[in-house]
Amino acid sequence: MNIAIVGTGQTVHAKRRTDVSQVGLAREAVVEALADAGLTMDDIDSIVVASGPVMFAAVNQPEKWLVDALGARYKPVVRVTSGGGTGLAGALTAINQIKGGAARRVLVVAYDKLSEGALQASISTLYDPFWGREFAVGIMGFAAAYWHARITALGHTEEAAAHVAVKNRHNAMSNPKAHMKKEVTVEEVLASRPLCWPIKRLDVPPISDGACAVIFAADDDAMAITDRPAWIQGMAYYAEADNSADRSMLQSEPLQIAAARVYKEAGITNPFRQFDVAEVQEPYTCFELSYYEGLGLCPAGGAAELVMSGATSMGGELPVNPSGGCMGANPIGATALIRLAEAAMQVTGKAGDHQVPDAQRALVQAGGGWANLRGVAVLGAEK
Amino acid sequence: MIKSPTRRVAVVNSAQTVLSSSWSDRQHIDLISEAATQALKGTGLRIDDVDFVIDSGSDFLDGRSISNCGFLGSMGAHHKEESRVEEDGLWALNYATNKIAGGSASVGLVIAYSKPSESNVDDYWTSLLEPFLQRPIGLDQYSAAGLIAQQYLAAAGLTADDLRAVSERAWANAVRNSNVDVDVVPTDEAFWNEDIATPLRRADMARPVDGAVAMLVCRAEIADEISSRPVWITGMGSAIDQHFLAARAPTSLPACEAAARAAYRMSGDTSPSDYDLVELSANSTVGELMVLEALGQAEAFHGIDHYRGDSPTLINPSGGALPADPIMATGLVRMHEAASRLAGRTGYESNDAHRALVHGTGGFGMQNHCVVTIEVDA
Numbered sequence: 001m002n003i004a005i006v007g008t009g010q011t012v013h014a015k016r017r018t019d020v021s022q023v024g025l026a027r028e029a030v031v032e033a034l035a036d037a038g039l040t041m042d043d044i045d046s047i048v049v050a051s052g053p054v055m056f057a058a059v060n061q062p063e064k065w066l067v068d069a070l071g072a073r074y075k076p077v078v079r080v081t082s083g084g085g086t087g088l089a090g091a092l093t094a095i096n097q098i099k100g101g102a103a104r105r106v107l108v109v110a111y112d113k114l115s116e117g118a119l120q121a122s123i124s125t126l127y128d129p130f131w132g133r134e135f136a137v138g139i140m141g142f143a144a145a146y147w148h149a150r151i152t153a154l155g156h157t158e159e160a161a162a163h164v165a166v167k168n169r170h171n172a173m174s175n176p177k178a179h180m181k182k183e184v185t186v187e188e189v190l191a192s193r194p195l196c197w198p199i200k201r202l203d204v205p206p207i208s209d210g211a212c213a214v215i216f217a218a219d220d221d222a223m224a225i226t227d228r229p230a231w232i233q234g235m236a237y238y239a240e241a242d243n244s245a246d247r248s249m250l251q252s253e254p255l256q257i258a259a260a261r262v263y264k265e266a267g268i269t270n271p272f273r274q275f276d277v278a279e280v281q282e283p284y285t286c287f288e289l290s291y292y293e294g295l296g297l298c299p300a301g302g303a304a305e306l307v308m309s310g311a312t313s314m315g316g317e318l319p320v321n322p323s324g325g326c327m328g329a330n331p332i333g334a335t336a337l338i339r340l341a342e343a344a345m346q347v348t349g350k351a352g353d354h355q356v357p358d359a360q361r362a363l364v365q366a367g368g369g370w371a372n373l374r375g376v377a378v379l380g381a382e383k
Numbered sequence: 384m385i386k387s388p389t390r391r392v393a394v395v396n397s398a399q400t401v402l403s404s405s406w407s408d409r410q411h412i413d414l415i416s417e418a419a420t421q422a423l424k425g426t427g428l429r430i431d432d433v434d435f436v437i438d439s440g441s442d443f444l445d446g447r448s449i450s451n452c453g454f455l456g457s458m459g460a461h462h463k464e465e466s467r468v469e470e471d472g473l474w475a476l477n478y479a480t481n482k483i484a485g486g487s488a489s490v491g492l493v494i495a496y497s498k499p500s501e502s503n504v505d506d507y508w509t510s511l512l513e514p515f516l517q518r519p520i521g522l523d524q525y526s527a528a529g530l531i532a533q534q535y536l537a538a539a540g541l542t543a544d545d546l547r548a549v550s551e552r553a554w555a556n557a558v559r560n561s562n563v564d565v566d567v568v569p570t571d572e573a574f575w576n577e578d579i580a581t582p583l584r585r586a587d588m589a590r591p592v593d594g595a596v597a598m599l600v601c602r603a604e605i606a607d608e609i610s611s612r613p614v615w616i617t618g619m620g621s622a623i624d625q626h627f628l629a630a631r632a633p634t635s636l637p638a639c640e641a642a643a644r645a646a647y648r649m650s651g652d653t654s655p656s657d658y659d660l661v662e663l664s665a666n667s668t669v670g671e672l673m674v675l676e677a678l679g680q681a682e683a684f685h686g687i688d689h690y691r692g693d694s695p696t697l698i699n700p701s702g703g704a705l706p707a708d709p710i711m712a713t714g715l716v717r718m719h720e721a722a723s724r725l726a727g728r729t730g731y732e733s734n735d736a737h738r739a740l741v742h743g744t745g746g747f748g749m750q751n752h753c754v755v756t757i758e759v760d761a
Contacts, residue, residue: 001485021515053448054469060443060510061469064746065626074641076621077751078478081442081469083449089466093478099485101389102477102619125448239436239465241456257462369452373465 002383003095004222004229006105006215007037008341008350013179013210013329016115022057023069025211026111029334030070033107033213037225041071044215045103049079050090050110052333055122057113066109076103082237083368084281086110087212087337088375089237094216104221111211112333119207119332126370139283140204142370144196146249147286151198153250153301154293158198160304161285162189165202165327167313168282172324174353179329180206189285203285210331212338230344231383233361234265237375247372255294255367255374263296266378271296271363275378277346277356278312278320278363279339282327288320291365295376314356322346322354336366340377347381389484393606393613394757395599397719398422402594402707403564405500411445411595412457415496418597419459422492426599427609433599434488435464437479439472439495441711443510444502458494471495471664472596472715473743473753479600480616489602495712496595504591507710511747513626524666527628527748528588529580532669534633536582539672539684543582547575548690549668550586550705557702561730562720564592565706587668589708596715598722614722618653618756620645628748634684639677639742639752646740646754647679653756655679659736660697660724662717664704664744671703674742678754697736700724714743714753725759737761 009032011017011025020028026049034040047070049063059065063079066072082089087110094106120138127133150156166186172178184202192201215225222229238254238261240247247253259271268274278297282288289303297318298306306312312320321327323342326335343362345351351359364377398421400406400414423430436458442450451458451467458465468475472495479491499507508524536542557563569575574585606613622641624631647653661680665671672686680696681688689698701720704713721739723731738758745751 021513023513054442055448058510059514060441060507061746064511064623064750065513067623067750068626068630072623073625074622074638076642076645077623078474078621079469080478081449081467083452093466093468096478096482096485096487099389099487100481101484102481122448125446126452127447128453129446237464237466239455239460239463241461242452253462369449372452372455 009033017209029211029213085368110337164285168327172328205326234262235377276359391603397598399596414595416457418595422597497709525580553705557706618646618650660739663742
């Protein structure tokens with residue numbers, strides 16, 4: 001059985017969407033995805049809701065509220081949550097529902113309305129209340145510590161990371177859904193205010209309100225819905241326990257495990273050459289460098305050279321984040337599904353002004369938690 | 384429903400901690416690892432043989448964002464595929480079953496846990512309500528259950544006193560259940576007679592408890608190899624109702640009916656009378672009657688008949704959710720109880736049932752329902 005993405009939709013992402021509630025935001029993306037697929041809610045067998053941690057917006061199990069806005073009464077609705085990578089975890093749930101015979105057409109909707117909650121305070125509750133929370137490091141603190149280690153061990157310099165910011169913020173200029181549209185230079189990134197050194201203001205994406213919806217179907221169902229399905233050639237989502245003694249953050253082990261598995265499924269042996277485009281979820285610029293190595297796009301220690309060569313810019317051999325990535329819009333719970341939707345748009349030629357010409361195969365990376373949940377997917381114009 | 388070449392999936396073992404009003408001397412990870420370790424014990428499988436982990440728990444109850452992150456080690460999920468289903472554990476089992484049936488994996492560990500003693504349970508329930516219309520008017524889980532109960536009792540021609548039989552049966556069964564920390568049926572006057580949300584009394588409402596449950600599921604070839612009596616998952620269905628309480632049917636649970644229909648259909652068009660054992664979840668005595676009716680185990684407004692004299696079906700021999708409701712894990716505990724009885728595991732041999740119906744619920748005022756059918760080979 002081959003499963004495809006047959007429709008995608010995204011809201012206009014913004015710093016603060018005061019015109020809609022959480023459920024209105026989700027509905028906006030769903031309406032667009034249904035229109036893209038030429039379907040109505042009556043055609044949908046099952047709905048998977050993927051959103052950021054519930055404390056972000058202070059509504060417990062918000063999928064229960066979404067039911068009314070989506071017209072999902074009496075359908076199966078389940079919420080899957082996995083931090084920032086939750087959209088990809090939700091997509092994997094949908095794929096398993098179809099493969100397992102429980103549904104034929106599954107809608108996944110992911111969203112976050114971060115303007116309505118205390119984000120950093122909620123994120124800090126990730127940590128163990130007895131021995132982890134006292135440090136109050138949030139996400140930025142540990143990310144900075146690990147980046148510092150990678151600067152020393154792998155040469156992921158501040159300048160290389162600045163190139164990621166410049167590239168992604170430039171790409172976002174061509175994405176009509178992007179929230180942040182302002183070009184920056186390497187010098188501006190390096191001179192921007194340190195928030196938690198080496199992370200500086202312009203290494204950090206915006207915080208957004210936004211939603212994304214994606215519709216999945218298999219084989220003949222997919223072909224009946226659209227003449228341009230984006231076929232899923234592989235998808236996996238792996239975890240790493242926080243308290244594992246052998247955990248190394250120089251390279252992400254769950255990312256390497258997920259990539260190895262998905263590449264095997266998709267027949268990828270030389271990722272840099274075999275992919276035409278990649279969409280990765282970069283909560284800070286330093287993460288994109290780390291992903292290049294974890295995904296095998298370059299050898300360990302090669303990420304700085306790769307980004308500075310321009311190979312991952314638009315027009316390069318493997319453009320990474322033509323959408324602008326998280327630098328363009330960062331509604332955390334939706335960002336992973338946005339990466340998947342953007343990859344689907346690329347391989348179906350629907351990406352408009354940020355289309356990579358003739359993209360046939362796309363790589364997707366997403367993740368969440370404290371960088372311990374990592375997912376990878378491969379999409380193709382062909383099965 | 385698609386007819387695809389899916390694989391048969393079985394529950395080969397399961398385990399739970401004692402359900403207790405407060406596990407004050409043990410943390411979440413202690414409860415989770417006890418259940419997970421016991422679920423593997425005796426199967427010949429080790430944690431390395433498990434392909435993936437699907438878990439249920441609540442960030443709100445745990446007081447932690449992405450709380451599964453903190454428990455991955457105790458769940459044995461290190462370097463495995465893992466997903467958090469933030470619904471009752473029966474939905475997590477649903478996910479795991481699909482993953483194996485579709486051929487994506489062979490062995491899965493399903494875990495659900497709850498530690499409401501560390502949290503404010505009232506906040507858990509009221510935070511489920513959308514914040515604009517229902518939350519500001521002071522609706523809570525008690526008043527919602529009371530409003531539903533008033534309508535149900537009036538339509539059924541029952542009184543609040545009639546509900547005592549439901550609660551007494553549940554607590555008496557819990558006393559016999561070594562997995563529940565109840566030694567005697569409560570006798571105090573307030574418990575049985577004091578209104579908590581007219582017409583409901585304390586005895587009519589589910590009691591939140593701490594606990595964890597873990598279940599090992601795998602594809603047929605492995606199940607046949609490691610278990611003398613695998614419990615086959617034959618059907619699954621789930622459906623959700625609208626969120627707004629006032630928009631829902633007043634005296635029935637159509638979402639539960641839809642979930643049951645889907646499960647019966649998937650299990651080869653079985654009918655309610657094909658099942659010897661029912662383990663169901665409910666937030667109140669009236670909720671239990673409404674679920675029985677939605678499952679087709681009683682005519683509308685006749686759920687009470689099961690508690691008046693002998694019932695043809697064994698209903699909640701574990702005691703069900705009224706004496707012990709580990710919120711988020713309740714449905715998976717029902718599955719553990721039912722599967723253990725069908726398999727005739729030690730301590731559960733008393734019944735010769737071979738088909739069981741298992742029900743889980745979630746959301747405010749039982750908005751969401753999941754039904755799973757299981758059986759053992761005759």
